[in-house]
Amino acid sequence: MATVADIKSALENVKYPGFAKSIIEFGFVKDVQVDGSACSILLDITSSAKEVEEQLRKEISAVLSDLVENVTINIKKPQEPKQHSNSVSGKNIAPHIKNFVMVSSGKGGVGKSTTTVNLAVAAAMQGKKVGILDADIYGPNIPRMMGLQGKEVEVIGNKAKPFNAYGVDVMSMGSLMQEGQALIWRGAMIMKAIEQLLRDILWEELDILFIDMPPGTGDAQLTLAQSVPVTCGVNVTTPQHVALDDSRRSLDMFSKLHIPIGGIIENMSGFICPKCGEESDIFGMGTCEALAEQYNTQVLGNLPIEPAIREGGDAGKPVVYFQPESESAKRYMKATQKLIEYINEVSDKVENASIQPTTPPGVSACSTAGAAKSSNHSHGGGCGCH
Numbered sequence: 149m150a151t152v153a154d155i156k157s158a159l160e161n162v163k164y165p166g167f168a169k170s171i172i173e174f175g176f177v178k179d180v181q182v183d184g185s186a187c188s189i190l191l192d193i194t195s196s197a198k199e200v201e202e203q204l205r206k207e208i209s210a211v212l213s214d215l216v217e218n219v220t221i222n223i224k225k226p227q228e229p230k231q232h233s234n235s236v237s238g239k240n241i242a243p244h245i246k247n248f249v250m251v252s253s254g255k256g257g258v259g260k261s262t263t264t265v266n267l268a269v270a271a272a273m274q275g276k277k278v279g280i281l282d283a284d285i286y287g288p289n290i291p292r293m294m295g296l297q298g299k300e301v302e303v304i305g306n307k308a309k310p311f312n313a314y315g316v317d318v319m320s321m322g323s324l325m326q327e328g329q330a331l332i333w334r335g336a337m338i339m340k341a342i343e344q345l346l347r348d349i350l351w352e353e354l355d356i357l358f359i360d361m362p363p364g365t366g367d368a369q370l371t372l373a374q375s376v377p378v379t380c381g382v383n384v385t386t387p388q389h390v391a392l393d394d395s396r397r398s399l400d401m402f403s404k405l406h407i408p409i410g411g412i413i414e415n416m417s418g419f420i421c422p423k424c425g426e427e428s429d430i431f432g433m434g435t436c437e438a439l440a441e442q443y444n445t446q447v448l449g450n451l452p453i454e455p456a457i458r459e460g461g462d463a464g465k466p467v468v469y470f471q472p473e474s475e476s477a478k479r480y481m482k483a484t485q486k487l488i489e490y491i492n493e494v495s496d497k498v499e500n501a502s503i504q505p506t507t508p509p510g511v512s513a514c515s516t517a518g519a520a521k522s523s524n525h526s527h528g529g530g531c532g533c534h
């Protein structure tokens with residue numbers, strides 16, 4: 149029968165992967181116990197790599213196979229360093245903002261800006277210090293939706309002060325560009341614009357900055373992910389299968405950029421008749437559950453087509469603030485609560501501020517001229533009850 153000394157002596161033949169010394173010489177073997185034909189070993193190693201653990205398990209089992217029948221190997225190792233969206237660039241150009249939520253959609257017109265506004269206002273109503281950065285350079289609708297259209301930006305030094313509406317700090321490319329001016333955005337310009345919106349705006353200390361991205365997966369998403377540690381992404385989609393295919397691309401992008409997925413908002417999920425209050429299925433309902441499961445995330449909420457949502461958007465009066473008793477407002481509040489819970493779970497205990505900022509002197513974004521596109525589509529229709 150093998151003894152502890154026999155086991156230790158066999159383990160002297162197991163080299164620590166990548167080194168000439170054995171795990172015994174390194175002092176990584178912390179405990180060996182033998183019980184008849186079984187033995188258990190406790191290792192405490194310095195690498196978090198999966199490959200190192202796998203190799204050690206294989207080699208230990210091999211050297212002990214003649215001595216004992218059953219081997220239990222327990223390995224203590226450091227936690228794998230967490231990948232952030234900015235892990236490669238190491239940049240964090242807005243360290244005083246605790247959490248960044250990237251609101252994305254696979255395609256345009258699905259209600260991404262509407263969702264951003266209502267989630268942000270709901271988060272402020274739930275006591276958070278919140279901002280919205282409208283980075284949708286192709287169609288910056290946030291000023292209209294927050295009742296800020298046409299307001300002049302206040303410039304202090306060479307930085308711009310965000311507006312405040314309904315308890316939320318807001319800055320939009322739309323407020324910095326001259327309305328109606330067309331501009332073709334190319335890669336480098338998009339990157340510069342996104343960086344300036346983070347660096348040259350006097351953002352206060354915020355708990356959450358919601359960022360309304362241009363639709364799709366392009367340079368803007370990449371730049372943002374490399375510029376700050378994005379806490380999580382929220383995907384907005386409508387329930388039709390064609391929209392879900394686009395959403396997959398958007399969700400794949402989150403994964404590639406190491407952005408945790410906070411959840412999916414299924415927008416225009418059914419229709420609530422303003423006259424009878426009845427909910428009817430128009431584009432399909434509940435189709436995002438399977439998508440959420442596939443990406444190991446959650447559906448934050450199913451938002452119906454409700455005229456009050458569109459009217460609130462057009463009038464600059466977010467439904468969650470002005471009609472808190474409406475079904476949509478309640479669902480936005482619930483979705484926000486779920487999102488905040490998720491943020492609390494994933495956000496590191498390490499303060500964002502402890503990641504060293506890189507702040508080369510920037511040029512004020514206020515000088516940037518461009519286009520403001522307004523794309524408010526109305527979703528009317530009826531449930532057929534009248």
Ligand SMILES: Nc1ncnc2c1ncn2[C@@H]1O[C@H](COP(=O)(O)OP(=O)(O)OP(=O)(O)O)[C@@H](O)[C@H]1O
Nearest residue numbers: 256257258259260261262453454457458461524525
């Ligand atoms: N659940 C809803 N019920 C009723 N109207 C809605 C709903 N969601 C969005 N809308 C309306 O649909 C239109 C498009 O919404 P929004 O601008 O938020 O979409 P988007 O995805 O941000 O579009 P873009 O790609 O142009 O930025 C707006 O008029 C908005 O008020």
